[in-house]
Amino acid sequence: MNVRAAMNLRAVWAIYRMEMARAFRTVLQSIVSPVISTSLYFVVFGSAIGSRITEIDGISYGAFIVPGLIMLSLLTQSISNASFAIYFPKFVGSIYELLSAPVSYLEIVIAYVGGAATKSILLGLIILATASLFVPLTILHPFWMVAFLVLTAVTFSLFGFIIGIWARSFEQLQLVPLLIITPLTFLGGSFYSINMLPGIWRTVTLFNPVVYLISGFRWSFYGKSDVSVGVSLGMTIVFLLVCITIVAWIFRTGYRLRN
Amino acid sequence: MPSILSISGVSKTYATGFTALKEVNLDIQRGEIFALLGPNGAGKTTLISIVCGIVNRSSGTVTVDGHDINRDYRAARSLIGLVPQELTIDAFESVWATVNFSRGLFGKPANPAFVEKVLRDLSLWDKKDAKAITLSGGMKRRLMIAKALSHEPRVLFLDEPTAGVDVELRQDMWAMVRRLREDGVTIILTTHYIEEAEAMADRVGVINRGEIILVENKAELMRKLGRKRLVLELRSPLPAIPDAFSRYALELSPDGGQLTYTYDNQAERPGVASLIRDLEAGGIQFRDIDTQNSSLEEIFVNLVRREP
Numbered sequence: 047m048n049v050r051a052a053m054n055l056r057a058v059w060a061i062y063r064m065e066m067a068r069a070f071r072t073v074l075q076s077i078v079s080p081v082i083s084t085s086l087y088f089v090v091f092g093s094a095i096g097s098r099i100t101e102i103d104g105i106s107y108g109a110f111i112v113p114g115l116i117m118l119s120l121l122t123q124s125i126s127n128a129s130f131a132i133y134f135p136k137f138v139g140s141i142y143e144l145l146s147a148p149v150s151y152l153e154i155v156i157a158y159v160g161g162a163a164t165k166s167i168l169l170g171l172i173i174l175a176t177a178s179l180f181v182p183l184t185i186l187h188p189f190w191m192v193a194f195l196v197l198t199a200v201t202f203s204l205f206g207f208i209i210g211i212w213a214r215s216f217e218q219l220q221l222v223p224l225l226i227i228t229p230l231t232f233l234g235g236s237f238y239s240i241n242m243l244p245g246i247w248r249t250v251t252l253f254n255p256v257v258y259l260i261s262g263f264r265w266s267f268y269g270k271s272d273v274s275v276g277v278s279l280g281m282t283i284v285f286l287l288v289c290i291t292i293v294a295w296i297f298r299t300g301y302r303l304r305n
Numbered sequence: 306m307p308s309i310l311s312i313s314g315v316s317k318t319y320a321t322g323f324t325a326l327k328e329v330n331l332d333i334q335r336g337e338i339f340a341l342l343g344p345n346g347a348g349k350t351t352l353i354s355i356v357c358g359i360v361n362r363s364s365g366t367v368t369v370d371g372h373d374i375n376r377d378y379r380a381a382r383s384l385i386g387l388v389p390q391e392l393t394i395d396a397f398e399s400v401w402a403t404v405n406f407s408r409g410l411f412g413k414p415a416n417p418a419f420v421e422k423v424l425r426d427l428s429l430w431d432k433k434d435a436k437a438i439t440l441s442g443g444m445k446r447r448l449m450i451a452k453a454l455s456h457e458p459r460v461l462f463l464d465e466p467t468a469g470v471d472v473e474l475r476q477d478m479w480a481m482v483r484r485l486r487e488d489g490v491t492i493i494l495t496t497h498y499i500e501e502a503e504a505m506a507d508r509v510g511v512i513n514r515g516e517i518i519l520v521e522n523k524a525e526l527m528r529k530l531g532r533k534r535l536v537l538e539l540r541s542p543l544p545a546i547p548d549a550f551s552r553y554a555l556e557l558s559p560d561g562g563q564l565t566y567t568y569d570n571q572a573e574r575p576g577v578a579s580l581i582r583d584l585e586a587g588g589i590q591f592r593d594i595d596t597q598n599s600s601l602e603e604i605f606v607n608l609v610r611r612e613p
Contacts, residue, residue, distance in 0.1 A: 054379065060409025067402065139393030143452065146357040146387050147410045148379040304361050 057149045058157040065131055065161030076127075077169060080119050084173045087115050088180040091237060102239050103270040108181040113264040114236030115177070117198065120170045121231055121256065124199050125223050128162035128206030133219050136210070136303075145304060151297035155207065162203035163196070170195050184267065190275075191266035197282050198259050204289035211302050230256045240272045255285055308332035309460055309491050310356065315365030317351055317515075325351040326515045329365070333460075333493060338486055340502030340523075341495045342605055343512035349495040350390060352512070353462050357387045369460060383411055386458030390465040390495075392445045396438035400429055400448055403437060404455045411456035423454050426481065443474045450481070461485060463494040467501060479505055499602035513609050526604065535566040535577055537584070538593035549587060553580055564591075 069076040092108035099107040135141040144154065177183060185191050213219040234256030240248055251257055252273070262278025265271035271278065296303070310333040317326040326348045333339050343349050354360035356367055358374060358381075367374045372381040395403060404420050424430045427447040432440060437448060446466070453461060463482070467475045482492055482505060496502055502509055503523070510520040519526070542561030556565040566580055584591065 054412040056412045056414065057410045060406050063409075064398070064402070064406050068397075071397070135395070138395065139389075139391050140395050142357075142359055142387065142389050142393060143407060143410065145359045146382060146385065148382040148412055149410065150379075300361055304359065 054147075054149050054153055057147060058153050058160075061144075061154070061157035062161045062164075065127075065158065066164065068131075069127075069161075069165045076165060077172060080123060080169055081172055081176055084115050084119055085176055085180075087111070088177060092180055102242070103268070105268050105270065106181065109183060109268075110239075110264075111237055112174070112177045112181060112183060113267050114234075114260050116170050116173050116195075117234075117256070117260045117263050118231050118236050119173055120166050120195065120198055121202050121227060121259075122223060123169050124162055124166040124202035125206035125209065125227060127165050128159060128203040129210035129213065129219055129223075130206075131158050131162055132207055132210035133213050133216075137216075141303070151294075154297075155204070155293055159200060159203040159207055162206060163199040166199045166203065167195055170199070186269045187266040191263070194259070194263045194266055194278075194282070197279075197286065198263070201282060201286040201289055204286070204293060208289065208292050208296065211296055214302075230254050235260045235272055255281055258282060307335060309335040309370050310493070311366075311368045312352070312356065313366045315352070315355060315367060316363045317348075317355060317360065318363050324515055326355075326362075329512075329515070329517055331510060331517055331520065333491060334508075336486065336489055336491055337507040338482065338492045338494070338505050339508050339510065340506035341493060341510045341512060342497065342499065342502055343495070344497065344609060347512045348515040349512055350464055351515075353387070353464055353493070353495065357385055357462065358382055379412075383456070384459045386453035386456065386461045388449050388453045388461070388463050388466060390468060392442065392449065394437040394445060394448060394452075397436055399434050399436055400424065400440070400451075401433040403448070404451050407452040408455040413456045419457070420455060423451050426484075427451050428477070443470055446470055446474070450478075454485075458490065460491045460493070463492065465495055465497070467496070467498060475501075499605055503602075511605060511608050519608060527598070532598075532603070533568055534597045535568070535580070536595045536597070537564040537566070537591040538562065538595075539564060540590040540592050543589065547587060547589075550580075550583065553583075564589075 088108065088111075091111055096107035096111070101107065102110045135144060174183075209219065209222050213221075233251065234254050235251070240251045240257060240261075243251060258273060258278040258281035261272040262275050262282065265275045265278070295301070310331075312329055312331040315326055315329045316324070318324045329348075329352060331352075341349050341352070351360060355362045356369070356374065358378060367381075369381040369384050372378075372384070374381045398406070401420070401424075404424065405415065405417075408416070408420060421430065424433055427450060429444065429447050429451055432444060437445065440448060450463075450466070466478055470478070479501070482494070486492060494501070494505070506523050508520065509523050509526055511518050539562050543557060543564075544561060546555050546557050546564070553566055556567070557563070558565070566577070568577070
């Protein structure tokens with residue numbers, strides 16, 4: 047049996063295309079707004095405050111925060127894209143069509159998570175291009191830069207997909223990103239090296255998974271990292287596997303999808 | 306005729322403990338229009354949702370054209386089109402985009418000419434670039450139907466298709482359903498507009514409290530359970546029904562000017578001819594006579610009431 051026959055690729059493409067069309071239809075919200083807010087970070091932290099901060103690990107502060115800021119947008123946008131994409135049809139009731147279509151769970155996940163990840167990767171690349179207007183950038187390991195970008199976007203799009211299925215209200219949809227993800231990202235070394243923290247806080251920080259993402263991503267730019275790049279990669283993959291397991295369980299049990 | 310949809314021993318108990326369906330058995334024949342009647346909360350939508358894969362059943366089996374809805378869900382679902390009761394559309398998509406999306410979702414290759422035909426048949430072609438949110442309620446209902454027809458289903462479920470729809474659109478929908486049947490599509494509609502079932506259905510099933518209490522050919526059902534009424538307009542009012550007519554169980558109108566005789570085709574009651582003979586013999590004259598068949602609605606109400 048070939049892949050075309052075994053999979054409903056037309057359905058995957060239909061969902062993916064619809065999700066991308068939504069992003070382009072709401073280009074102000076999807077692309078322009080995160081680019082503007084990231085640019086403001088550069089102006090405030092990179093130029094205004096950053097000019098008074100000495101170099102970190104031999105990197106100017108403006109350049110140091112670029113990988114962290116990209117990760118910040120990548121994480122929040124992946125979660126918000128994917129959670130909204132699956133929550134919205136649940137909210138308006140049009141999910142009936144997806145549930146009654148000849149589509150496997152795997153195809154649903156590939157289409158929605160693929161759409162959400164594509165949008166956030168595009169956004170990450172646009173922010174990278176925007177950052178290069180403000181600070182001189184070097185990317186020592188472009189392959190790993192792309193690898194971390196893709197891996198993080200997919201992992202957090204999966205995480206967003208889980209939140210979208212779990213949420214029963216718009217409030218719940220915002221709860222996890224606002225109360226958990228944003229603090230973890232800000233405390234994950236976006237704006238500082240965790241080596242700058244006092245001993246006990248440095249240890250506490252190591253329980254924050256976002257630290258590993260930002261550290262690995264920053265290493266792909268400058269070759270400097272807070273934790274070993276192998277550990278960063280391993281932690282990212284572990285989180286990816288956890289998300290895949292939860293999604294598989296959701297579909298097996300029909301959790302909050304099928305009564 | 307072989308059945309295209311076979312529901313066998315299907316039960317559904319929700320997590321709340323509410324049992325929506327109890328051991329439902331139902332076979333739908335290929336190419337028929339089947340009306341599933343039942344009061345609100347009888348289990349109509351739950352049954353449809355199980356067949357379409359939206360709700361998991363607690364027990365039983367369902368096959369669509371021989372394909373088990375779980376083991377062979379792709380083949381089963383690709384044969385089914387569903388128009389749900391609620392108007393649930395992505396409000397920000399255009400008519401054209403959302404109908405083509407549905408076709409793709411069901412694995413069909415793009416076919417703009419076919420989608421155009423569906424939209425033209427449903428008088429939606431002029432609105433193809435309009436966003437769903439801008440459509441009227443009736444047009445949204447048509448759009449839901451267009452989405453369901455976009456992938457050329459062989460079995461079409463219409464869950465309360467004309468709820469809240471004006472008379473003209475209702476007539477259009479009935480015409481469309483008949484056209485689909487001529488093309489060989491099997492149609493299962495749930496309704497509590499009995500006239501809809503009466504006008505369109507080949508067979509009628511009645512569901513009440515999660516149980517199918519009757520499945521019958523519509524004409525046969527009306528013949529078997531239909532009651533007839535003979536109304537006689539009297540020349541001069543009667544103060545009371547004479548005792549000699551007690552075996553007819555007649556009803557006299559309050560003004561005494563109208564006698565009503567209710568009978569059904571199966572009961573062993575004396576016939577109309579003997580009543581008229583007896584009236585003449587008793588000197589009771591009438592100036593007009595009228596007979597009425599009971600509607601499917603009366604049959605339905607009687608059936609549901611009869612349930613404990």
